[in-house]
Amino acid sequence: EKFRDNEISRNGGEYSLEIKKKNRMFSNSISLGKSPYSQLDLAFWVYGMRMDKEDDVTFRYKFDSQDKFKFKIKLSWGKEMKNEEWNQVRLKIEVPNEAESVSLLFIGNMNAVNERVYVDDIRLLGELLSQSPSNSPSFSIYPSVPPSKYPSLYPSFVPSELPSEFPSMPPSQRPSLLPTAMPDNLVVIYEDDFEKSSGSFPEKFRDNEVSRNGGEYSLGIKEKNQMFSNSISLGESPYSQLDLAFWVYGMRMDKEDDVTFRYKFDSQDKFKFKIKLSWGKEMKNEEWNQVRLKIEVPNEAESVSLLFIGNMNAVNERVYVDDIRLLGQLVAS
Secondary structure: OEEEEOOOOOOOOOOOEEEEOEEEOOOOOOOOOOOOEEEEEEEEEEEEEEEOOOOEEEEEOOOOOOOOOEEEEEEOOOEEEEEEEEEEEEEEEEEEOOOEEEEEEEEEOOOOOOEEEEEEEEEEEEEOOOOOOOOOOEEEEEOOOOOOOOOOOOOOOOOOOOOOOOOOOHHHHHHOOOOOOOOEEEEEEEEEEOOOOOOOOHHHEOOOOHHHHHHOOEEEEEEOEEEEEEOOEEOOOOEEEEEEEEEEEEEEEOOOEEEEEEEEOOOOOOOOOEEEEEEOOOOOOOOOOEEHHHHHHHOOOOOOOOOOOOOOOOOOOOEEEEEEEEEEEOOOO
């Protein structure tokens, strides 16, 4: 009740929710009932007043009694959000197995006491498990029974053609970074979305703060952190070069910060420098940036190791790496 405000409301109503400077606006636990949902489809509207480019609101969520709220999106004014008008936000959230409830959290980050953000017309849908994306019905979880004159954000059954922020499929079935129909001379050597702990990167680097395509995990790089893979076997195929693709996501990175990528083959003593990723230049904060690299393979190389090195100047700056895919180009016969 303490978050309700009658300053402004959408569609001729009387009330909305108000977020003030440094305000944390959280929901009570919302029951998911007994239906087995594969993902949630959350929609809401936001309205900013006197917000500038230094201001933002972040949205987080958690399931059941998880300790931490997980970051989902940062809404920035002067960029995608506009002042003095209602902006719709729509998000996809993957549901863990046997989850029974979800909690929502909005955090204001404004630098003046008269800056405000209002949230209205929240609707949470659940997509049932074991349905094909083309005919999977989505049922309203919250509000459970919309008022009779309440204009719906969605039809009661969400059409399959509605645009989605993320694919409505588990990580194992996500679209590939590279085309599935690859040339005959390209072979998949290694790929990982880090949803399982048995990959080539040690468990200690996995992080559930942010993940691409609605997953739960990625790899986290902190200040002065060296994040290395175990040795990745190249098998017995003679490759002339490797084609490496991955995605990176920066949080609070500035123009003084960067991450370098290095690699080495077999038991070479030193990792070889390949690229430096700089923020405020080619890399952008709060969004996924794809990186694709070509690496020449020495004769008779049997394995490769990957290394990411963080060079940040503050403890709260982070870079996340997700959806790594390594291809090998066969030597021409």
